[in-house]
Ligand code: FES
């Protein structure tokens with residue numbers, strides 16, 4: 001401590017590690033403050049979104065050299081760019097001079113980014129290429145100039161076209177992070193005759209008045225559909241398979257590392273019927289697609305892929321493989337989240353894709369028959385948290401019937417809260433870590 | 438019937454005619470039914486080849502791009518049926534709404550159909566007051582049974598998002 005003449009009390013530096021995660025996450029329950037506390041929200045940004053892998057983009061969105069997108073990792077604005085050298089980079093969207101945001105469009109194509117404030121120019125690999133009126137700078141500046149490129153996420157990797165970034169220079173690899181969840185990506189790709197998908201239909205940006213975890217936890221909640229979505233089943237069409245857990249072989253699974261899913265595959269295989277997940281259309285409606293898929297896989301595996309359908313899987317922390325849709329979320333504030341949703345397009349399959357687009361609009365986004373109501377329920381959840389008694393949210397459903405196997409923690413009751421327990425185990429270990437100064 | 442971008446932006450030359458009074462009255466009626474959550478009566482306005490479209494961008498081709506809403510007649514029926522359950526949580530209770538339809542201009546007309554572009558401002562109250570606005574293009578058809586709605590495209594000013602839940606009839 002320095003001694004000074006002031007009589008101000010010495011300010012102790014905040015001790016972030018005074019945060020005791022066990023005070024908010026315990027076995028089978030979480031404290032309401034995880035959804036409402038600004039300090040915990042900030043801590044999430046500093047831990048989950050600054051130390052781990054976060055989904056940022058899909059390769060199909062930046063297929064050509066120079067293509068770029070503006071996204072966020074937690075609260076950090078980034079530019080995801082297909083650089084001249086062919087590499088995909090995640091650059092922080094900030095001019096290294098006096099912080100002007102460099103890219104202001106959602107997406108575009110550019111070889112370089114020129115700051116509109118004083119004209120500094122950066123190559124799309126992030127390096128600083130031009131400083132106007134450079135003679136005005138002295139030799140000190142010239143010495144550091146080469147270090148004044150755009151900052152870059154130190155680690156970027158992809159799996160199956162899904163691009164993830166980490167703002168931490170060190171940590172586990174993406175493959176280790178994904179673990180068993182990579183299979184969920186494979187399952188979607190199995191439905192494409194080229195083994196690739198495209199996310200090029202545009203993203204619906206839907207504002208949810210709820211904490212980001214409410215939004216993602218709900219995506220793997222097998223308990224709510226009968227109630228939250230009763231209006232769809234009553235008025236429009238019955239559920240694809242029963243939502244009454246005892247009647248179906250649908251399981252929920254905590255895959256580990258925060259990933260989790262609702263897995264219909266056993267039920268679908270039992271029915272042995274193609275496209276149950278896709279409005280039960282007969283394969284004759286999509287002959288070109290089916291033929292192309294058989295070309296890739298052979299008839300047996302193609303049949304199985306069409307029976308099993310795509311995955312319904314949450315990839316920690318922000319990506320949701322929503323069957324033939326993809327959703328990712330951006331936390332904005334403790335009680336505000338933007339959910340981005342698009343349709344999964346299969347290259348070269350226009351007929352299939354048009355059908356997928358219409359299905360996606362029907363279910364997803366701000367006007368969707370499903371997600372509009374999930375958004376409303378999330379908002380009411382957040383509103384209910386203003387009542388402080390009880391303090392805890394219960395996540396114990398199915399805890400006695402969880403079974404551990406090689407795929408994770410599985411519960412054969414789809415309404416079990418196994419995915420949420422897995423989510424919070426990961427949350428506790430990441431958010432509870434020591435924060436480096 | 439798909440109305441393209443030129444009608445939302447400039448490119449349409451000069452002053453345009455205002456719609457005939459019966460067409461304007463029909464559009465005011467459509468607005469009032471939507472405002473008052475009179476779902477089934479609103480649904481009855483639609484012709485069989487209906488298209489109710491809320492794109493994310495005026496130039497989007499719905500064959501390759503996702504829209505907020507792209508309802509054919511059958512989907513309109515489903516949307517209304519869901520609202521009528523009383524269990525469409527995002528509209529339970531329904532938003533209180535009033536919209537103003539103005540600047541009506543006829544973009545195209547023949548014996549059978551007239552295409553009218555208007556600006557609208559919609560004030561929605563549900564927990565708090567929100568404003569929605571945009572350009573709406575109606576395709577109205579004269580039939581022996583009276584005027585019917587064949588198309589309605591809503592170009593939201595806020596289409597770029599993020600947008601709030603849009604479960605009411607925009
Ligand atoms: S802030 Fe970018 S050039 Fe000055």
Ligand SMILES: [Fe+2]
Pocket residue numbers: 218224225228229370374
């Ligand atoms: Fe839901």
